Amino acid sequence: MNSLWSYFPRWMRPPGASTQASPAAERWRATLRAAGAVPYYAKWRRELNRAAHAASDEERRTALLRLPEVELDYFFSHFRQFKGKENGAPLVRESRTVWAAECRVAVIAPWFHVGGGPMGGAARLFLAPEAAELQKFAPEVIAAPVDALEKLAGQGEWRQDPPLFAVVALCGVGTPLLTAAVRESLWRSLGVPVYVQLRGFQGEPLARECEAHNGLHVEPAEVILERRPSGELLLTSLANPRHTVLRLATRLHAWVDMRPCGCGLTTPRLMDLQPVAAQTITYRAPAGASLTALAGAVEEAQTAWEQEAAER
Ligand SMILES: [Zn+2]
Numbered sequence: 173m174n175s176l177w178s179y180f181p182r183w184m185r186p187p188g189a190s191t192q193a194s195p196a197a198e199r200w201r202a203t204l205r206a207a208g209a210v211p212y213y214a215k216w217r218r219e220l221n222r223a224a225h226a227a228s229d230e231e232r233r234t235a236l237l238r239l240p241e242v243e244l245d246y247f248f249s250h251f252r253q254f255k256g257k258e259n260g261a262p263l264v265r266e267s268r269t270v271w272a273a274e275c276r277v278a279v280i281a282p283w284f285h286v287g288g289g290p291m292g293g294a295a296r297l298f299l300a301p302e303a304a305e306l307q308k309f310a311p312e313v314i315a316a317p318v319d320a321l322e323k324l325a326g327q328g329e330w331r332q333d334p335p336l337f338a339v340v341a342l343c344g345v346g347t348p349l350l351t352a353a354v355r356e357s358l359w360r361s362l363g364v365p366v367y368v369q370l371r372g373f374q375g376e377p378l379a380r381e382c383e384a385h386n387g388l389h390v391e392p393a394e395v396i397l398e399r400r401p402s403g404e405l406l407l408t409s410l411a412n413p414r415h416t417v418l419r420l421a422t423r424l425h426a427w428v429d430m431r432p433c434g435c436g437l438t439t440p441r442l443m444d445l446q447p448v449a450a451q452t453i454t455y456r457a458p459a460g461a462s463l464t465a466l467a468g469a470v471e472e473a474q475t476a477w478e479q480e481a482a483e484r
Contacts, residue, residue, distance in 0.1 A: 195393040199410035200224075200232050206416040212253040213416075216240070233396060241406060241419045244346065254415045268375035270295070270315040270340050278311035280320045282342055284375020303327040314362075315340035315369075318348040325354075325361040339366045344373065345407060345422045349447060370445070376411035379442050384434035387441030397442075403427065404448055423448040 201224050207213045208220045216239055223235035247254065268284050271277050277295040279286045286295050296309055301316060301324040310332055316324070318341050330336060339362055341350040350368050358366050370379040370388055378395045379388035390397065398406040403425040408418045426442040433441060 196229065196232075196410065197227070199393060200226070202413065203408070203410050203416060203418070206256055206413045207418055209256045210254050210416050212242075212250070213239075213418075229392075233398070236396065236398070236408060236419060239418050241421055242417050243421050244423050247417055247420055248346065251415055254417045256414065256416065268371070268377065270342070270369065271313045271338075275312040275337065276310065277313045277315060278306050278309055280306075280314065280316035280324070282315070282317065282371075282375065283344065283347075283373075284371065286315075286375070301327075303330070307332050310334060312337040313340060314338075315342055317342050318350050318354060321358055321366075322354055325357050328361065330362045336362060336364050338364050341366050341368045342371055343368055343445075344371045345420065345424065349424075349445060368445075370442070372407075372409040372412050373415055374409075374412045376409055378407070378409065382433060382435040382437060386434060387429055387443040388445060389433065389437055389439045389441055392439065399426075399428070402448075405442075 204220045204224045208217055213220060219235075219238045223232070223238070226232040226235045268282075268286055270279060270282075270286055277286075278298055279295055280298045280301050282297075286297065296311075298306060298309075301320040303324060306314065306324075307330075312334070314321075314324070314336065316339075321339060321341055339358055341355075341358075343349050350366065355366050365383075365385070367383075367385075368381040368388060369377060372378050372395070376394050377391050378397075379390045381388050394409065394411050396408040396410065398408075398419065400406060400421070405422045405424050405426055407420045407422050424445060425448055426445045429441045429443050432438045
């Protein structure tokens with residue numbers, strides 16, 4: 173059993189364990205219920221039921237050890253096994269705001285539904301990274317998957333009044349990560365800082381870069397991350413009820429910094445996030461050459477894009 177604990181560095185077992193009523197505990201139980209409803213976990217129901225009683229972060233992580241790790245290839249090629257039964261419950265379309273403050277946000281081809289800001293700021297969806305179209309909207313923030321941002325940067329220097337304020341690079345499992353070279357080229361052409369956000373298959377925030385640009389702060393209520401001995405992260409998202417998968421091997425490497433960040437936050441940070449040296453998988457949505465999307469999320473994201481495009 174001791175060797176299994178090597179999967180869990182100390183940062184993953186915070187001293188202040190959550191109580192039953194914490195958002196993390198509620199999301200945990202909802203995630204296990206959702207897992208219990210997908211075919212893949214049919215033979216793991218007993219473990220899922222036991223795991224539901226886990227009252228602390230530590231107990232939840234121990235409970236996960238009794239459940240299988242899922243390889244990324246397997247998940248992508250069998251994603252129907254991870255899809256819940258249609259039980260008549262309405263789809264909760266939780267919006268996934270990409271910028272906390274009120275401002276004009278242009279979002280290009282995300283794989284998830286993006287809502288307005290908490291203060292009612294405007295988020296507008298764009299289907300393609302066309303500089304001329306975007307500049308008409310005069311966004312203060314542009315958020316997009318890395319390949320869309322690269323296309324934007326390739327269109328030359330950004331001229332806009334009022335000026336752009338920041339760029340958000342949306343990264344996920346199976347999508348391109350922001351490399352130092354791309355970050356540099358974005359800086360040269362757009363002239364603003366880039367903030368990386370790691371997002372789940374439903375767009376749920378998993379980890380995000382702060383203004384110190386020193387690693388990605390993990391969102392503890394949204395995700396449980398384990399680390400294989402190789403350094404590969406195993407992802408258990410607590411906010412993906414549509415295609416529920418536990419302990420997904422992400423093909424992403426990172427190490428974790430527990431030290432307080434220069435920004436003042438004390439949450440753990442994923443450092444040096446990189447793809448595992450093997451081949452990466454990028455799924456492209458059928459409708460757009462520049463879209464990065466993920467197997468299970470394609471259909472619903474597609475619908476959201478069409479709806480929002482029609483509303484404009
Ligand atoms: Zn920070």
